[in-house]
Amino acid sequence: MIIVLIGYMASGKTSVGKKLAKKLNYKFIDLDDYIVEKENMSVTEVFKEKGEIYFRKQESIYLNKLLKSKKNRVLSVGGGTPCYSGNMDVILNSKNVKSIYLKASLNTLVEKLMRKKATRPLIAHIETETEMTEFIGKHLFERVQFYNQAEIQVSIDNKSKDDIVEDIILELF
Ligand code: S3P
Known part of the structure; x- marks a missing residue:
């Protein structure tokens, strides 16, 4: 099974994903890290030197x-992956794939992203x-229509990473 974690920037996809993979004894892959490795550039450099359209194309490939x-x-x-190039449909229609939306409130995202931007x-x-609140509010409004299509939703507000992993496992099995 491939468990795909989706959600807005800073919703904990990478850190929760690592813990979840460890617990299930699955291999963990972060799509951004994979892109960085293949392109031999940081995400910021890809955006700056090649542009967002190129990034979205590679991300989808x-x-x-x-x-x-x-x-x-x-x-x-x-955070943008499910929202471009029909990627959410691909996630939903792939065999043996479970999608999980790590859902965070606007306040949680603003607080985290002021530190991690x-x-x-x-x-x-x-x-x-x-x-930041104004930007994320609008951006999230555009994106939730994709995130909400995930088969499982897990709220992350005020929860430890371990609790989030437990919640995901309860929903999955
Ligand atoms: C993006 C989110 C980033 C990265 C890129 C674009 C987005 O990943 O793919 O900066 O469009 O929301 P994280 O969600 O891991 O920060």
Whole structure:
């Protein structure tokens, strides 16, 4: 089975994914890290030097490739992955794939992203909390229609990573 973790930036897809994979004894793959390795550039560099359209194209190519694996995997994807190139349909229609939306409130995301924006080219330029709230509010509104299609939703607000992993396992098995 491939367990795909989706959700907005900073919803914990990578850290929760690593813990979940360890617990299930599955291999963990992070799509952003995979892109960085294949492109030999950081996500910020890809956005800057090749542009977002190129990033989205590569993201979709690598996602399609990884979803074809027959092995057990936990795959965390980028916040934008389900929202472009028909990727959410591919996730939903792939065999042996379970999608999980790590759902965070706007407040949680703003609080986390004010601290973690530097490596995220879409929000790195935002300075104040007010601007961040306005940006994420709109962006999330556009994206939830994709995230909400996931087969399982797990709320992450005020939960430890271990509790989130437990919640996911309860929903899955
Ligand atoms: C993006 C999220 C990032 C990364 C890129 C674009 C997005 O991944 O793919 O910066 O569009 O939300 P994380 O969700 O892991 O931060």
